[in-house]
Amino acid sequence: MTTTGTDEPGLDAEEVRRRVRELLAAHDPATTDRLGFLRARFDAGLAWVHFPEGLGGLGAPRALQAVAEAELAAAGAPDNDPRRIGIGLGMAAPTILRYGTEEQRGRFLRPLWTGEEVWCQLFSEPDAGSDLASLRTRAVRDGDDWVVTGQKVWTSNAHNARWAILIARTDPEMPKHRGITYFVCDMTDPGVEVRPLRQITGEAEFNEVFLTGVRIPDAYRLGDIGEGWRVAQTTLMNERVAIGGTRVPREGGMIGAAAATWRARPELRTPALHDRLLRLWVDSEVARLTAERVRQQLAAGAPGPEGSGVKLAFARLNQQISGLELELLGEEGLRYSDWSMTRPQIVDFYGRDAGYRYLRAKGNSIEGGTSEILRTIIAERVLGLPAEPRTDKDVAWKDLPR
Amino acid sequence: MTTPTPQTLSTSQTTPASPDLLYSDVEDELRASVRALLSDRCPPSAVLARCESDTPYDPELWRTLAGALGTAGLLVPERLGGQGASAREAAVVLEELGAAVTPVPFLTSAVLATCALLGCDTKDEAVAALLQQLASGETVAALAVPFTAAPGVPFPRAVRASSDGELTGTLTSVADATAAGVLVVPAVGPEGPGLYAVEAAAARITAPVPLDLTRPIADVGLAGAPARRLEAPDAAAALDGALRAGAGLLASEQLGIAQWCLETTVQHLAERHQFGRPVGSFQAVKHRLADLWLEVVSARAAARAAADALASGSDDTRVAVAVAQAYCAGVAVHAAEECVQLHGGIGMTWEHPAHLFLKRAKADEAALGTPGHHRTALAAAVDLPAAG
Numbered sequence: 051m052t053t054t055g056t057d058e059p060g061l062d063a064e065e066v067r068r069r070v071r072e073l074l075a076a077h078d079p080a081t082t083d084r085l086g087f088l089r090a091r092f093d094a095g096l097a098w099v100h101f102p103e104g105l106g107g108l109g110a111p112r113a114l115q116a117v118a119e120a121e122l123a124a125a126g127a128p129d130n131d132p133r134r135i136g137i138g139l140g141m142a143a144p145t146i147l148r149y150g151t152e153e154q155r156g157r158f159l160r161p162l163w164t165g166e167e168v169w170c171q172l173f174s175e176p177d178a179g180s181d182l183a184s185l186r187t188r189a190v191r192d193g194d195d196w197v198v199t200g201q202k203v204w205t206s207n208a209h210n211a212r213w214a215i216l217i218a219r220t221d222p223e224m225p226k227h228r229g230i231t232y233f234v235c236d237m238t239d240p241g242v243e244v245r246p247l248r249q250i251t252g253e254a255e256f257n258e259v260f261l262t263g264v265r266i267p268d269a270y271r272l273g274d275i276g277e278g279w280r281v282a283q284t285t286l287m288n289e290r291v292a293i294g295g296t297r298v299p300r301e302g303g304m305i306g307a308a309a310a311t312w313r314a315r316p317e318l319r320t321p322a323l324h325d326r327l328l329r330l331w332v333d334s335e336v337a338r339l340t341a342e343r344v345r346q347q348l349a350a351g352a353p354g355p356e357g358s359g360v361k362l363a364f365a366r367l368n369q370q371i372s373g374l375e376l377e378l379l380g381e382e383g384l385r386y387s388d389w390s391m392t393r394p395q396i397v398d399f400y401g402r403d404a405g406y407r408y409l410r411a412k413g414n415s416i417e418g419g420t421s422e423i424l425r426t427i428i429a430e431r432v433l434g435l436p437a438e439p440r441t442d443k444d445v446a447w448k449d450l451p452r
Numbered sequence: 453m454t455t456p457t458p459q460t461l462s463t464s465q466t467t468p469a470s471p472d473l474l475y476s477d478v479e480d481e482l483r484a485s486v487r488a489l490l491s492d493r494c495p496p497s498a499v500l501a502r503c504e505s506d507t508p509y510d511p512e513l514w515r516t517l518a519g520a521l522g523t524a525g526l527l528v529p530e531r532l533g534g535q536g537a538s539a540r541e542a543a544v545v546l547e548e549l550g551a552a553v554t555p556v557p558f559l560t561s562a563v564l565a566t567c568a569l570l571g572c573d574t575k576d577e578a579v580a581a582l583l584q585q586l587a588s589g590e591t592v593a594a595l596a597v598p599f600t601a602a603p604g605v606p607f608p609r610a611v612r613a614s615s616d617g618e619l620t621g622t623l624t625s626v627a628d629a630t631a632a633g634v635l636v637v638p639a640v641g642p643e644g645p646g647l648y649a650v651e652a653a654a655a656r657i658t659a660p661v662p663l664d665l666t667r668p669i670a671d672v673g674l675a676g677a678p679a680r681r682l683e684a685p686d687a688a689a690a691l692d693g694a695l696r697a698g699a700g701l702l703a704s705e706q707l708g709i710a711q712w713c714l715e716t717t718v719q720h721l722a723e724r725h726q727f728g729r730p731v732g733s734f735q736a737v738k739h740r741l742a743d744l745w746l747e748v749v750s751a752r753a754a755a756r757a758a759a760d761a762l763a764s765g766s767d768d769t770r771v772a773v774a775v776a777q778a779y780c781a782g783v784a785v786h787a788a789e790e791c792v793q794l795h796g797g798i799g800m801t802w803e804h805p806a807h808l809f810l811k812r813a814k815a816d817e818a819a820l821g822t823p824g825h826h827r828t829a830l831a832a833a834v835d836l837p838a839a840g
Contacts, residue, residue, distance in 0.1 A: 299467040309465075312836055319839035327836060328827040332778045335771075339753035343473040350474060359746040428745055429738035433718050436733040 061110045063117045069094060069108070070121040079127040088130055088164040096122070097130075097163045101147060105159050113349060130165045133396050137207060138162045138169035142215050144288045149232070149273040149281050158213070158234065170211035172202040172235060172259055173282065177452075180423050182217075183226045183279055184442070184450065187261060189218035189233065196220075196233065196271070198241075198264040204417070208244045208257040209393065211237045215285065216266075217278045222448040229447050230278035234270040241265070251409045252389035255397050286419075297345060298338050303364070304371040305334035307400050307407060311375055318378050327378075330371050337363040355432040362424050365414035368399060372408040379404055465834060468768035471760035472540075473753055479544045485521055486548040489513075494554050496805035503665035503808070508555045509631045517556060518589025524562045525587030527570065532580055534587035539697060543704035543759035550708025550784075553666040553808045557592050559698065559705060560628035560667075565593035565636045567697040568647060569682065571690025576683035582634065582649060594632035595694060596650075596672055598625040602821030603696035603773070604829050607688040611674060613641030618676040619648055627819070629670035630659050637672075637679065638691050645687045648679035664815035666808055696773055699820040700758035703776035706784035707755045709813050710748045713787035713806070717741065717794050737794065744790055751783040771833050778826040784813035 077090045091097055092106040096118045101107025108114075122129070132139055139162070146158055161167040178185040187200025198218050208214070214235040221229035235242070241264035246254035273281040301309055312319065312327060337360070344357045376383040387403040399410055415421040429435045442450055475483070493513050502508055518524035526542045528534020535541075542563060549558055566586050572579045585591035597608060611621030619639050629635065635650045656673035684690050718741060721732030731737060758776035761769040788810040792799035799806045817823065831838060 299465075301465040302467075306465075309834075309836060316837075319837075321839050324831070324836070324838050325824075325827065328778075328831055331830065331834065331836065332775050332827065335775050336750045336754045336779045339471075339473065339757050339775075340750045342470060343749075343753040343756065346470075346472070346474050356749045359749055362742075362746055363750065422739070425739040425742035426735065428742035429732075433738075433741055433745060435718065435722060435738050435741065436730045438733055438735060439729070 061108060061114075063114060066096075066099060066108070066110065066114050066117045067121055069096060070118055070125075074122075074125050074127070079125060084128045085164060085166065087128055089160070091122070091127070092160050092163055098143075101159075105147070105155055106163050130163060135162070135165045135168055137171050138167075141171055141285045141288055142169045142213070145215060145232075145272060145281060145285045146234075148284050151269075153269070154234070154272070162213075167212040168207055168210045170205050170207045170214045170237070171285070172205060172208075172214045172216040172261075173285075174204045175201060176203050180420055182282075183230065184447070185217060185219060185230065187216075187218045188222075189220050189231060189266070191220075191268075192265075194268050196231075196266045196268060198233070198235070198261050198266055200261050202259040202261065203247065203256075205244075205257045205259050206255055206397075208237065208259050209246070213237060214259075215272070217282050219447065220275055220278075223446050224276065225444050226442065226447045226450065227279045228276055230282070231275050232272040232278035232281040233266050234272060235261075235264060235266055236270075239264045239266075246391070246393065248391055250412065251406055253392045253394055255394055298341060300335060300338065302338070303334060304368045304400055304407065304411070305331055307404070308371050308375040308378070311378060311404070315378075318380060323374065323378055326374055330367065330374060333363075334367055334371070337367060355428075358424060358428055358432065361418065362421055362428075365411075365421055368407075368411040368414045372404065372411045375404045376408045468761075468766060468772075471757045471764075471766070471772070473756040473760065475544065475756075476540075479541060482523075482541055483544045483548060486517070486523065486545055489516060489521065490548060490552040490554055494552050496552070496808065499553055499555060499666060499808060500803075500805060502555060508665065508668055509557070510555065513554070514556045514592070515589060517558070518562065523558065524566075524589035526562065527566050528583055528587040529574075532574060532587060533584040539701060539759045539762035543701050543755065546701055546704040547708035547711070547755075550705035550812070551712040553709070553805075553812050555666045555668075557594070557628040557631045559702065560594050561586060561592045561632065563701055564595040564694050564698045565632075565634075567694035568595050568636050568690050569593075571693045572647060572682045572684035572687075578649065578680055579682050579684075582682075585634075591634055592628070592632045593634040593636055593649075594626055594629045594652075595691075595698075596623045596626050596629070596635045596637040597691075597695075598623065599627040599669060599815075599819045600625065600822075601695055602825045603692050603699055604821075607640070607645040607691065608638050609640050611637055611639035613639040613646060613648060613679065613681070614676075615642050617641075617648070617679050617681055619650060619674040619679045620676055621674055623672040623674075625669045626672050627667055627669050629657055629672055630668055635672065636682070637674070638687065639679075641681070643681075645691075647682045647684055647687045647690060649682055650674065650677050650679045654678055662815075664811045666812055667815065695820060696769070697762055699777045699826070700762050700769070700773035702816060702820050703751070703755040703758050703773075703780035706780040706813065706816055707748070707751045709784040709809050709816070710744075710751055710780075710787035713784075713791035713809055713813075714741070714744055714748050716806070717744075717791045720795055720798075731794075740790060740794070744787055747783045747786060751780045754779045771830065774826040774830045774833065777821060778823045778830065781817040781823045785810075785817050788813040 073094045077087050079087055095108040097106030099108045099110040099114050100112040102109050175185050189196040189198045214237055216233045216235040217230050219229050220231040241262045243260040245258045247256045247258050248254045341360050347354045386405040430437055522535050523545050525534030526537040530536040569579055569583050586593055610623055611619050613619055632652050635652055637648045637650050639648050654677040657670045659670045662668045724731045754776040758772045761772035791806045798804050
């Protein structure tokens with residue numbers, strides 16, 4: 051495998067455009083089947099240009115990805131439906147790239163990117179949410195394999211997934227952060243049982259995953275034994291980057307739904323709701339500008355700590371705005387679209403009806419780091435305030451109170 | 453529990469071209485010079501002592517800041533003796549002045565009065581001469597409107613101009629009028645609304661006890677005061693533009709206030725011990741500061757967007773200014789209130805400078821349009837009409 055530095059001569063926007071033209075000439079999207087085109091795009095290094103050559107990239111600056119995307123979209127080329135495979139793209143792939151062996155990178159990254167193989171993440175457990183490092187799922191060595199037993203929860207896409215990234219406890223004698231190992235888990239193993247987890251909206255986006263004697267070859271371990279916590283940090287850091295990284299137009303979030311209702315339904319307007327709506331409109335516009343500033347800092351190569359605040363603002367706004375909209379709707383707000391247990395392929399926080407938006411937004415301050423944990427992270431890592439005294443960090447995991 | 457990628461709604465609102473929300477190298481250098489000057493000549497203890505004296509303004513400091521550093525002429529084109537910079541640079545100066553609650557007439561003279569004159573006919577000799585004096589910092593002017601005057605309201609009718617150019621009327625709560633040598637007065641004369649230059653010596657200026665000790669206000673009485681009408685294609689538009697620029701740039705001052713309050717509070721809480729621990733290690737305190745930090749970084753984005761819109765003359769300026777002022781005013785007040793509360797008894801003393809920031813923040817909230825005024829302006833600008 052060749053890895054190319056960003057200093058390779060000629061790797062600029064024009065070179066990316068040239069390579070896109072070459073790809074399109076060899077594989078006309080109008081006559082090539084979707085999967086065939088996506089595989090060819092990966093092999094041409096235009097999947098994620100900042101990845102190394104041979105792994106779907108060109109070793110180019112990340113900013114050039116937008117150039118490739120724009121050129122390909124303009125040519126009507128199919129994409130890999132990124133929203134369907136977000137966990138693979140945003141979390142598994144960067145972790146495999148950083149910690150995977152050559153064999154693992156070669157085996158997993160191409161079908162991950164083309165969407166042939168869907169990924170899910172087996173991290174949270176019923177007794178390990180915010181305190182993820184206290185997790186109980188055990189992995190015990192047996193010859194060339196590990197045997198994994200335990201329960202995971204809040205797993206999106208487990209019912210569609212071919213592979214999972216998994217963290218499990220390999221050494222209970224060590225303190226909690228040091229006895230964890232990171233694996234790639236085959237979701238077709240007979241010891242994996244996936245059950246839908248119905249949530250307050252009525253549907254089931256997520257799953258519970260029961261692992262009973264699941265066998266994982268040691269060759270599917272990512273990183274060293276006992277280093278799983280450190281490897282997981284890469285995954286989680288990329289999750290937060292993914293959340294803060296999208297560029298949003300004015301009224302592009304929850305405020306757009308409430309503003310549309312306000313404009314369409316003059317009979318519902320009251321002075322009290324008007325002032326609250328305007329306050330939330332201002333807050334939404336400022337949150338949009340804050341995210342835009344984070345994006346500009348990243349593009350200028352000077353990332354600031356502001357990104358960690360974006361999710362906090364977004365969770366609060368989604369909750370307050372969806373609450374306001376339900377209130378605005380009055381009698382209509384007493385009705386709900388549908389409580390049936392369905393399995394949505396794609397989750398849209400701003401979709402369906404106001405009741406759904408209100409209920410789904412409750413998850414925004416829990417998923418991907420609760421707002422409370424984020425505030426503690428900001429206070430300690432950004433503001434440099436002293437940590438709370440802790441009693442759980444240096445004790446063997448097996449001796450911690452439960 | 454992992455987070456699905458948020459989708460984006462299509463919307464009836466158009467998104468303006470992205471403003472430049474960062475600071476340029478030139479802006480960083482300007483900030484460094486202003487900060488160095490203020491930390492040397494204007495520490496909080498000196499501000500407090502000066503506010504209690506008969507001379508709240510420091511003329512020496514103003515000479516250096518306005519003249520030697522050239523900040524008074526930032527908004528004035530070079531052909532009129534200024535620096536030919538923009539609202540972006542003026543905003544950076546205001547951040548620093550806010551962070552030191554410096555008693556200098558920068559916002560009032562170098563922004564409000566200067567922008568009113570820039571809205572006049574700058575080819576007119578009197579306008580050009582006055583702009584040149586303001587740009588050098590030799591003359592300080594005050595825009596003679598109450599500090600609460602907001603953009604988007606009708607032209608004030610408190611002062612009448614006679615046909616021979618004498619002004620009569622009373623204006624209340626004019627910020628920094630006691631520091632001014634010249635007053636730029638909006639008045640209605642036989643030719644309709646106009647802007648007039650009046651020597652401050654020709655006015656009866658009385659200073660009430662101000663809430664904000666670092667930016668005194670004064671009532672201005674004009675009884676047949678001789679004045680010079682400033683040629684302007686549209687005096688009402690010139691005044692409105694000045695108030696809009698002032699409101700947009702005030703957001704940067706508010707950001708500076710909030711930033712100082714946050715930093716000072718964090719520093720205090722990391723050092724102060726109670727119950728055998730630093731007070732800043734308690735989660736109840738940490739979470740409040742994390743929320744405040746988020747408000748401050750958000751205020752920075754809003755204030756930068758307003759400054760950039762004013763600098764580029766963007767079509768989105770009305771919205772950007774209204775958003776910045778509706779948001780940043782509250783952040784400055786909240787930061788100052790948290791600063792007082794989280795300093796405990798210390799924050800309630802006269803000796804600690806927190807009260808200077810609280811008073812400045814609260815006065816700024818009323819200045820150049822309240823947050824409520826700017827929200828109402830937004831309702832029209834972004835098509836969210838009121839009930840009924």
